[in-house]
Amino acid sequence: MLRRPRRNRKSESIRKLIRENAVHANDLIQPLFLTTGVNKKEQIKSLPVAHRFSTDKILFEIEECIKLGLHSFIMFPKIPQDLKNPEASYSINPDNYYLKAAIEIKDRFPNITLISDVALDPYNSDGHDGLVKNGIIQNDETLVLLEKMSILQADAGFDILGPSDMMDGRIEAIRYALDSNKHTETSIMSYTAKYASAYYGPFRDALDSAPVNDQNIPKDKKSYQMDPANSREAIIEAELDIMEGADFIMVKPALNYLDIIHLLNTNYETPVVAYHVSGECAMLIAACQNNWLDYNTAMPETLLCIKRAGAKLIISYFAKDFLNLAKGL
Numbered sequence: 494m495l496r497r498p499r500r501n502r503k504s505e506s507i508r509k510l511i512r513e514n515a516v517h518a519n520d521l522i523q524p525l526f527l528t529t530g531v532n533k534k535e536q537i538k539s540l541p542v543a544h545r546f547s548t549d550k551i552l553f554e555i556e557e558c559i560k561l562g563l564h565s566f567i568m569f570p571k572i573p574q575d576l577k578n579p580e581a582s583y584s585i586n587p588d589n590y591y592l593k594a595a596i597e598i599k600d601r602f603p604n605i606t607l608i609s610d611v612a613l614d615p616y617n618s619d620g621h622d623g624l625v626k627n628g629i630i631q632n633d634e635t636l637v638l639l640e641k642m643s644i645l646q647a648d649a650g651f652d653i654l655g656p657s658d659m660m661d662g663r664i665e666a667i668r669y670a671l672d673s674n675k676h677t678e679t680s681i682m683s684y685t686a687k688y689a690s691a692y693y694g695p696f697r698d699a700l701d702s703a704p705v706n707d708q709n710i711p712k713d714k715k716s717y718q719m720d721p722a723n724s725r726e727a728i729i730e731a732e733l734d735i736m737e738g739a740d741f742i743m744v745k746p747a748l749n750y751l752d753i754i755h756l757l758n759t760n761y762e763t764p765v766v767a768y769h770v771s772g773e774c775a776m777l778i779a780a781c782q783n784n785w786l787d788y789n790t791a792m793p794e795t796l797l798c799i800k801r802a803g804a805k806l807i808i809s810y811f812a813k814d815f816l817n818l819a820k821g822l
C-alpha cells in the first residue's frame with residue numbers, strides 16, 4: 494500500500510496538525526430569553542440548558558458568558574399574555590420592557606454585540622410572525638410594524654437586528670427605515686432560509702408564542718417559512734436579502750439543513766449564520782439524559798460539524814456550555 498490514510502490519524506499531535514476546523518468563542522452567539530419582573534431565573538422544561546431571565550438576572554448571565562469569552566448575544570422576550578393583541582401593538586410601544594432591557598444591557602456592557610428579534614409572534618395574540626386578517630398573514634401591513642420595531646430597537650442600542658419573520662421585502666423595508674432615521678450603522682442579520690420546521694417547539698414553550706388554536710388562524714407557519722423539501726428557494730431568498738442589504742444571512746434550523754448552509758456559503762460572500770434551534774438541542778439533551786449519547790462528546794461534535802458545513806457563526810443554546818467544557822479540557 495502506497496497510501497495509508499491512517500498515518501495522518503496516528504497520534505493526537507498529528508491529528509491536531511491536519512485538523513481543518515475548530516469552534517472558537519468568536520464563532521458562537523448565545524441566545525437569551527428575557528422575562529418581566531425581577532430576580533427571576535426560570536427553567537424551561539423542554540429545553541433544560543436554557544432559562545428565562547428577568548433583566549437584573551440577565552446581566553449576571555451575560556457577565557458569566559463574557560468571562561468565558563463570549564461577546565455576542567441574541568435576545569428574545571416573553572411577553573405577558575395581557576399585553577398581547579391581534580395588532581401586536583406592544584411590539585411598537587417605545588416603553589416596552591424588551592427595549593428597556595436592551596438599553597440597560599448595552600449601558601453595562603457596551604462592547605458586546607447585542608442582536609434583536611424582529612417579528613410579531615411574541616407580541617401577537619394570534620401567535621404569528623405577521624398580522625393575521627381573515628385567516629391570512631398580511632405581508633405588506635406587517636412590514637409597517639417591522640419598520641417601526643426596527644427603529645425602536647436601533648434607538649435602544651441593539652447592534653444587529655434579526656428579522657425572523659420571513660415576510661417578503663422586509664430587509665429592504667427595514668434597511669430603508671433605519672437609514673432614514675440615522676441608523677446607518679445598525680446591522681441586519683436576516684433569517685434568510687428559515688424553514689417551517691418541527692424543531693421550534695421548545696422555543697415556543699419558552700416564549701409561549703405558538704400559533705393559537707383557533708379555526709380562523711393558520712395553525713402553522715407554512716405560508717411564510719420555507720418548505721423543508723426545498724433548497725432552490727434558499728438561493729432566491731439569499732439573492733434578495735443580500736441585494737436588500739443584509740449583513741449576515743442565516744440558515745435555520747442547522748442540522749437537518751447542513752446542505753443549505755453549504756449551498757449559501759459556497760454561493761455568497763456574505764457571512765452565513767446557522768441557528769442550531771431549540772428542538773435540535775432538546776433532542777440531544779434528552780438522549781444524553783437517557784445515557785444513550787455522551788453529552789461531553791456529542792455536543793461539541795454537533796457544533797463542530799455545523800462549522801465544517803460552512804457556518805461562519807453558530808447561534809446555539811450550547812454556546813456557554815461548550816466554552817465551559819472547553820475550559821475544563
Ligand code: PBG
Nearest residue numbers: 612614657692693696770771772
Ligand atoms: C419566531 C422565532 C422562532 C425561533 C426564533 N424566532 C420560532 C418560530 O418561528 O416559530 C425559533 C428558535 C428556536 O427554536 O430555537 N420569530
